[in-house]
Amino acid sequence: MTPGRGLGGGPGSTDDDAIPVTVLSGSLGAGKTTLVNHLLSNAGDRDIAVLVNDVGAVNVDYDLLSSDDLPAVGVAELSNGCICCELRDDLERAVVQLADGKEFDHLVVEPSGISEPGPVARQFTNGPAAARYRMDAVVTVLDTPQFLGAFAGEGTPERRGPGTGAREGSGADGGGDGDDGDDGVRPLSDLLVEQVEGADVVLLNKADLCDEADLVEAEALVRALRPGVETVRTEHAAVPLDRVFGVDLYEQRDHSDDRSHGAVHDQDDGDGHGHDDGDGHGHDDGDDHGHDHGVHDDADDADDRGDTDHDDHAHAHPDEVYGVASFVYRARRPFHPERLAAYLSALPDAVVRSKGTLHVANADQRLRYSQAGPSVRVEAVGPWVAAMDETDRDLYRANRRDGADWHDEWGDRHTELVVIGVDLDEPAVRERLDACLCTDAELEDRTAVDPTEWFPTGADGDGDPVAVLR
Numbered sequence: 001m002t003p004g005r006g007l008g009g010g011p012g013s014t015d016d017d018a019i020p021v022t023v024l025s026g027s028l029g030a031g032k033t034t035l036v037n038h039l040l041s042n043a044g045d046r047d048i049a050v051l052v053n054d055v056g057a058v059n060v061d062y063d064l065l066s067s068d069d070l071p072a073v074g075v076a077e078l079s080n081g082c083i084c085c086e087l088r089d090d091l092e093r094a095v096v097q098l099a100d101g102k103e104f105d106h107l108v109v110e111p112s113g114i115s116e117p118g119p120v121a122r123q124f125t126n127g128p129a130a131a132r133y134r135m136d137a138v139v140t141v142l143d144t145p146q147f148l149g150a151f152a153g154e155g156t157p158e159r160r161g162p163g164t165g166a167r168e169g170s171g172a173d174g175g176g177d178g179d180d181g182d183d184g185v186r187p188l189s190d191l192l193v194e195q196v197e198g199a200d201v202v203l204l205n206k207a208d209l210c211d212e213a214d215l216v217e218a219e220a221l222v223r224a225l226r227p228g229v230e231t232v233r234t235e236h237a238a239v240p241l242d243r244v245f246g247v248d249l250y251e252q253r254d255h256s257d258d259r260s261h262g263a264v265h266d267q268d269d270g271d272g273h274g275h276d277d278g279d280g281h282g283h284d285d286g287d288d289h290g291h292d293h294g295v296h297d298d299a300d301d302a303d304d305r306g307d308t309d310h311d312d313h314a315h316a317h318p319d320e321v322y323g324v325a326s327f328v329y330r331a332r333r334p335f336h337p338e339r340l341a342a343y344l345s346a347l348p349d350a351v352v353r354s355k356g357t358l359h360v361a362n363a364d365q366r367l368r369y370s371q372a373g374p375s376v377r378v379e380a381v382g383p384w385v386a387a388m389d390e391t392d393r394d395l396y397r398a399n400r401r402d403g404a405d406w407h408d409e410w411g412d413r414h415t416e417l418v419v420i421g422v423d424l425d426e427p428a429v430r431e432r433l434d435a436c437l438c439t440d441a442e443l444e445d446r447t448a449v450d451p452t453e454w455f456p457t458g459a460d461g462d463g464d465p466v467a468v469l470r
């Protein structure tokens, strides 16, 4: 490690050979993976490595990004935890390993939608990663309609919850029922505020779902939260790359009020909330978002993570702070298309985000499913191997060595969904999904089941490869 940097060495590397890092931020389903795809597809002669961290035990984003079509030089995944807290050491290890193993000139980090960008960015300015990397910018992707739904017409958004001066009824909060923080659980809208406050560049994404007045209002709200921040309106996160790469905005920030910048051990008075940064909103200063040292005072956690410099932190993880829970639903038996389409079009509000792969009866295509708030989209992404003719199938299977996942009856056809929500009634959602599976009688009379009215038939077919169910 270069002396004077790394552990406690102050702001990150300034060497020319330090690899610039873009940390993405944005709510569940805002468009972060869409942005990573866009960046990779338009990388030109840049060699980009990507690190993804997903909510839940299955890293859907990793599967999307590690496809052969995308020219990332390295894709590392960290699942089932949050890289701003319990996977912090893993993140350090992963990025140092990436730098050791591959040549690349930019790292993009996509944390889960319930991560706060500040603690992730600071891992590149303090600690082992600072010797190899330097922070370029935090780019926050906003689901603009969701952001407006949460805050429009309310003046400057503020965080609610313990110690922040609770506000009542801020409208949509990304899923929950507008928790007032009495039980220590904060609404997801708080996280939106923090993600904007921690940004160097804000993409007003899903601009196609907004009119001009919406976008002007969203820009004003963003600037109220983060004066001077760069904003870019985007559809499907299609931002010119020079607006987000090589901008060197993070280091130019005024970090003087960031207590942890340059100091590994964040000092905290224990309430984790009431540090006014002088911006007039009474907000935290950006380093203890969801990391309420002292609230979740679990010494065992620290022991489990090993004996490192930050183990004396007792973190309240974002999933606890925001009451976010997730589970994985798996099935081999196919869904009945009509019942499934009906359920997916009317998911309970508690389901904030769900995504994954669908096996729909009589559909020869793998269906990639993505729901974010009110939007539900299904895309056909190529045939199941089991639907190929025998020669292709044997060839494909021989090359892929995926025999372990091959089911006697269904081959590679399967459903795997990650369901993320606030106040989620997991058994009820599972039961409803189970009820959408084909019955034995329906499987016997397959001719009666036609998915094409609800689900896409694929790029090669006559129909549209994408279906918007809601």
Ligand SMILES: Nc1nc2c(ncn2[C@@H]2O[C@H](COP(=O)(O)OP(=O)(O)OP(=O)(O)O)[C@@H](O)[C@H]2O)c(=O)[nH]1
Binding pocket: 026, 027, 028, 029, 030, 031, 032, 033, 034, 035, 061, 112, 113, 205, 206, 207, 208, 209, 234, 235, 236, 237, 353, 355, 370, 371, 372, 377
């Ligand atoms: N209409 C519209 N849909 C979009 C836009 N950008 C992304 N989407 C869709 O929004 C859904 C979520 O996009 P992702 O890129 O997976 O979102 P994410 O932020 O990576 O999601 P998580 O990693 O789960 O937090 C997908 O169905 C996208 O196709 C946009 O600008 N307009």
